[in-house]
Amino acid sequence: MTSPKRPSVFKHKHLLGLEHLTADEIIMILDSAAGMKEIFTRTVKKVPTLRGKSVCNLFFEHSTRTRTSFELASKRLSADVINFNVATSSVAKGESLLDTARTIQAMHVDFVVMRHSCPGTPHLLAERLKMSVINAGDGAHEHPTQGLLDTFTMRDKRGSLAGLKVAIVGDILHSRVARSNIWALSKLGARVALVGPSTLVPRHFERLGCEIHHSLKDGIAGADVINLLRIQLERQRKNLFPSIREYRLLYGLTKERLKYAKRDVVVMHPGPINRGVEISQDVADGPHSVIEEQVTNGIAVRMAVLYLLSGARDAPVPEDA
Amino acid sequence: MTSLIVKNGRVLDPASGLDEVATILIGDGVIKRISGSRESLREQIIDATGLLVCPGFIDLHTHLREPGREDKETIATGTRAAAAGGFTSVCAIPNTNPVIDSQTGLRFIISRAETDACVNVVPLASVTRGQCGEEIVEFGDLVYYGAKGFTDDGHPVMNTEIMRRALEYSAMFDVPILDHCEDLLLSDGGIMREGFVSTKLGLKGIPPLAESMQVARDADLAEYTGGHVHIMHISTAQSIEHIRRAKARGVRITCEATPHHLTLTDEALYNFSTAAKVNPPLGTANDRDALVSALADGTINCIATDHAPHTDIEKDQPICDAPFGMIGLETAFPLLYTRLVLTGHISLQSLVDKLTRGPAGVIHLEPRGTLTEGAPADIVLINLDKEFTVGAEPFFSKSANSPLIGEKLCGRIETTIVGGKVVMHNRVFA
Numbered sequence: 163m164t165s166p167k168r169p170s171v172f173k174h175k176h177l178l179g180l181e182h183l184t185a186d187e188i189i190m191i192l193d194s195a196a197g198m199k200e201i202f203t204r205t206v207k208k209v210p211t212l213r214g215k216s217v218c219n220l221f222f223e224h225s226t227r228t229r230t231s232f233e234l235a236s237k238r239l240s241a242d243v244i245n246f247n248v249a250t251s252s253v254a255k256g257e258s259l260l261d262t263a264r265t266i267q268a269m270h271v272d273f274v275v276m277r278h279s280c281p282g283t284p285h286l287l288a289e290r291l292k293m294s295v296i297n298a299g300d301g302a303h304e305h306p307t308q309g310l311l312d313t314f315t316m317r318d319k320r321g322s323l324a325g326l327k328v329a330i331v332g333d334i335l336h337s338r339v340a341r342s343n344i345w346a347l348s349k350l351g352a353r354v355a356l357v358g359p360s361t362l363v364p365r366h367f368e369r370l371g372c373e374i375h376h377s378l379k380d381g382i383a384g385a386d387v388i389n390l391l392r393i394q395l396e397r398q399r400k401n402l403f404p405s406i407r408e409y410r411l412l413y414g415l416t417k418e419r420l421k422y423a424k425r426d427v428v429v430m431h432p433g434p435i436n437r438g439v440e441i442s443q444d445v446a447d448g449p450h451s452v453i454e455e456q457v458t459n460g461i462a463v464r465m466a467v468l469y470l471l472s473g474a475r476d477a478p479v480p481e482d483a
Numbered sequence: 484m485t486s487l488i489v490k491n492g493r494v495l496d497p498a499s500g501l502d503e504v505a506t507i508l509i510g511d512g513v514i515k516r517i518s519g520s521r522e523s524l525r526e527q528i529i530d531a532t533g534l535l536v537c538p539g540f541i542d543l544h545t546h547l548r549e550p551g552r553e554d555k556e557t558i559a560t561g562t563r564a565a566a567a568g569g570f571t572s573v574c575a576i577p578n579t580n581p582v583i584d585s586q587t588g589l590r591f592i593i594s595r596a597e598t599d600a601c602v603n604v605v606p607l608a609s610v611t612r613g614q615c616g617e618e619i620v621e622f623g624d625l626v627y628y629g630a631k632g633f634t635d636d637g638h639p640v641m642n643t644e645i646m647r648r649a650l651e652y653s654a655m656f657d658v659p660i661l662d663h664c665e666d667l668l669l670s671d672g673g674i675m676r677e678g679f680v681s682t683k684l685g686l687k688g689i690p691p692l693a694e695s696m697q698v699a700r701d702a703d704l705a706e707y708t709g710g711h712v713h714i715m716h717i718s719t720a721q722s723i724e725h726i727r728r729a730k731a732r733g734v735r736i737t738c739e740a741t742p743h744h745l746t747l748t749d750e751a752l753y754n755f756s757t758a759a760k761v762n763p764p765l766g767t768a769n770d771r772d773a774l775v776s777a778l779a780d781g782t783i784n785c786i787a788t789d790h791a792p793h794t795d796i797e798k799d800q801p802i803c804d805a806p807f808g809m810i811g812l813e814t815a816f817p818l819l820y821t822r823l824v825l826t827g828h829i830s831l832q833s834l835v836d837k838l839t840r841g842p843a844g845v846i847h848l849e850p851r852g853t854l855t856e857g858a859p860a861d862i863v864l865i866n867l868d869k870e871f872t873v874g875a876e877p878f879f880s881k882s883a884n885s886p887l888i889g890e891k892l893c894g895r896i897e898t899t900i901v902g903g904k905v906v907m908h909n910r911v912f913a
Contacts, residue, residue: 258800259801260799278801280802280804281685281802281803282684282754286755286799301686302686303685303686304685335682341685366678370683
């Protein structure tokens with residue numbers, strides 16, 4: 163999986179998305195994450211790599227797993243972490259987003275991890291400020307570390323992404339996870355099938371080389387990986403699908419339906435899951451599911467991202483602990 | 484008595500078919516004579532040798548923001564921006580605060596223009612009181628006091644019954660209703676044109692249907708009522724088809740296109756540029772090409788800027804929160820000349836026509852928009868060969884929300900004359 167001319171330095175200051183990364187850069191992050199994951203098996207799960215650096219989690223949307231994951235990733239690299247709570251902050255007093263960010267910058271923070279409901283907001287910060295910006299999800303645009311951890315997990319299970327068939331099932335239209343997955347997977351040579359109702363799977367993705375399916379059976383046929391997305395109830399109010407009941411009937415992944423995919427298919431979900439809706443209880447907890455491994459891998463991938471963005475050379479993970 | 488002479492310029496007046504090197508004699512604010520011969524008089528003489536001399540441009544769609552949002556623009560700054568762009572008449576869109584929906588509001592605009600404006604300000608009024616889409620305004624009184632058209636721009640009249648009555652009633656005063664066509668249920672909080680680019684960016688899209696279905700509605704309403712509907716800032720290929728068909732069957736329908744819809748596409752949003760966030764949203768290359776063809780074949784009556792100033796504070800926000808709109812007065816001619824005329828898509832005559840006679844015809848502003856003897860001496864002098872970088876010199880508008888900053892354009896406005904007086908020469912105001 164290593165190409166002959168691998169870059170030796172990660173050249174980016176920010177991680178805003180996967181669209182503009184090369185396949186080699188993505189592989190570099192995944193390789194680095196593999197080293198980070200090894201740290202988790204140690205008695206002391208901490209290295210001094212980012213000692214003296216500070217990371218600010220700036221989340222404008224509710225999040226538990228991503229914020230916690232970034233926090234742990236930062237701490238395992240010995241960075242100082244602050245969590246900026248938007249609800250109780252000056253943002254609630256009408257401060258502009260850029261002013262909030264400038265305030266954080268004035269505190270000499272090195273990394274801002276940002277989540278915002280509006281696409282492009284991390285790009286605005288990256289353009290105007292000196293700090294490194296990591297996109298932790300911008301609306302329906304990208305969620306690069308989720309795309310990386312999904313890809314990492316697939317590679318971990320299958321050895322290589324090249325030639326794999328990956329079916330992404332659900333609300334593709336509103337999903338930043340889907341978009342980041344599409345970029346990473348297509349760059350690494352996987353075949354991507356998008357599956358869901360016609361209202362939630364835009365035809366435009368065909369131009370990115372994806373297959374479009376409205377039948378779950380066709381979409382997951384022969385799949386190596388099925389990545390399920392959370393279906394949000396609010397989409398029903400917009401008439402994008404008639405009911406949770408019908409969604410489950412058409413797209414719910416059950417043990418019986420798993421047989422359309424490859425025998426050793428890997429089932430993934432970025433969480434939080436709606437048990438009994440997009441995924442049945444037995445599949446979620448069954449032998450194909452790697453949902454919990456994804457969470458573990460998420461920390462490794464985020465450590466790798468922080469490490470590489472801090473300007474680290476492509477050195478092995480530091481031994482000192 | 485002659486008071487100003489513009490000599491030896493290339494005088495281009497599409498309305499009268501004139502295109503030759505000539506000299507214009509101006510007195511009492513009107514054009515006294517156009518001749519090929521040189522006069523020697525004591526009056527102020529402007530040497531226009533090597534310059535293009537055309538009727539001053541007329542903009543049907545200018546947001547002057549006064550009263551209410553003087554932090555974005557005022558009648559003083561907006562008309563300076565107009566003069567700097569070669570516009571000698573601008574229609575003030577009434578979506579101010581308060582909305583211009585009564586004689587009082589209209590009189591405010593007119594009196595403020597008398598003291599502050601350096602070009603002609605043509606007042607428009609709203610279609611419904613407060614632009615609430617419920618009760619129609621006093622068309623008769625407003626026309627009497629000078630309203631040349633009616634528009635609920637920004638808050639389109641969604642209720643078809645009310646639009647029907649507005650068109651039926653306004654028809655007796657022979658004034659157009661200028662409609663911003665947008666089905667608000669279809670656009671539903673969208674940020675940009677729905678399509679490949681919006682899908683990639685994860686930004687909520689506005690389907691082209693949101694405009695075209697309202698255009699079709701308005702065409703049928705105009706046909707049924709005999710009223711004159713003018714479609715503002717048309718932006719989709721399908722809307723053009725509706726208008727083309729309606730015109731063919733004799734419906735009183737006219738339309739305008741903006742410089743940005745004629746030259747830019749939704750790809751301008753790729754870097755989440757809030758300066759390119761505009762309503763109606765920038766379309767695809769297919770839409771842009773259809774607009775250019777429709778401009779060339781006459782389906783589009785005129786060019787209008789939809790000059791929509793916004794402060795940096797508002798535009799320096801996440802794209803979902805930033806307001807729609809971009810400024811356009813100061814870049815309209817150079818942008819279209821560079822991107823459409825120099826590339827051979829339309830002729831210079833056609834471009835000037837759509838900035839002069841075209842808009843004058845829509846709101847019955849004639850004899851403005853032409854350089855015939857007796858017409859008001861509203862004239863613009865342009866150096867077609869002069870290249871400049873947008874934003875290198877500050878805008879005269881109070882706002883700078885232009886996606887064109889940094890672009891190199893050709894065709895610099897040298898001199899703007901309004902009512903026989905030089906109001907702007909070489910970026911200096913009288």
